[in-house]
Amino acid sequence: MNWGHKITIVFILFAAGMLTLVTKSMRTRIDMASDNYYAAELKHQQTMDATSNANRLLTPVRITQHDEVLEIVLPAEMREQQLTGEIHFYRPSDARKDFKMPLTPDVEGRIFVGRQRFSKGRYSIKMQWEAGGKPYYQETQYYIQ
Template sequence: MNWGHKIIIVFILGAAGIVTLVVKSMRTRIDMVTGDYYAEELKYQQNIDAQKNAHRLTDPVVIAQTSDSVEIIFPRECLDAELKGEITFYRPSDSRRDFSVPVQPDEYGKVLVHRQRLDRGNYRIKVQWELDGTPYFLEKQFFVQ
């Protein structure tokens, strides 16, 4: 085989490699954090204010993991009041695993999310609630084991 054939083979292999990369990149899922990015950006200052309100609570909101559930525990001052809001479990690696639950704590201030709804891995938990007309917001990275 002469050098001309070898050059043609190298060009064909290179072109096949490029085509393979293009096909693989076209099939890769790209998940956005939110579909309505610009509207979320406009609400960002409200989230900052709500985070400040959450830091002013006497006790922080605690997110803990047990063998069968993830617990979101609200502080004492939230126990006797009517809370409105939602808890969002955002999975950065797969948006199909995202879900939300309403903020409906029990008499101990706990909201339980069963492990069957969660895959092992990294989540960003966003807790948004309102207490006596004041908005609160907490965002925390959490690893489910």
Template sequence: MNWGYKIIIVFVLFAAGMLTLVAKSLRTRIDMVTPDYYKEELRYQQVIDGKRNASGLSAPLGISQSDAAIVLTFPAEMRNPGVNGELKFYRPSDAGKDINVPLKIAAAGEQQLDKQLFTKGLYKVIVQWTMNDRPFYMEEMITVN
């Protein structure tokens, strides 16, 4: 075989490989953490203040799992009606499985969420709340099983 044919074969294989890579990259789904990522980044000072305020609580938020529910246990000072906030369960692998729930603390200082809402796997739990006009923020990774 002539060396000219070998060069043509190498170029054809290279072009086929590049077309394959382009086709695969166009089919790959890319999820951002939030759709309004840049606006969230500008409000990051609130997160910093919220983390600082949350570290000053008498006890940290507790997250545990039973067979039927995910239980969030809050410190004693959060058991008042002036607490407003939101629970976000962010699924890094699939944005369609994210769950947002309003914060509703029971008299015992707990909030329970039915495990049927979740699929098994890794979630980032983000809790944002305000109490007496002070922001609070906490995040933790959990694996729902």
């Protein structure tokens, strides 16, 4: 085999490798962190203020897993106040597994979410609420077993 054939083989292998990479990259799902990224960026200062308010609470929001439910417990000082807000369960690896639900605690300040709504893996639990005219925001990284 002469050097001309070797160069042709190397070129063909290179072209086949490039086509493989292009094909794989075209089939890969890419989910953005937020569909409305620019609007969220404009609200960043409001989020920072709400996070500061949440950090001033006596205790943070507590999240625990039980057999069939995920339990979210609000601080005692929030239990007697009228709350409005929502919880966003954000799955960084797959946007199809994200979901939101309203913040509706029971009289003891607990919220229960069925474990069947989750897939095993890491979630970012983003809670935003308002109580007494003050906004609050807490984001917690949590691993669902």
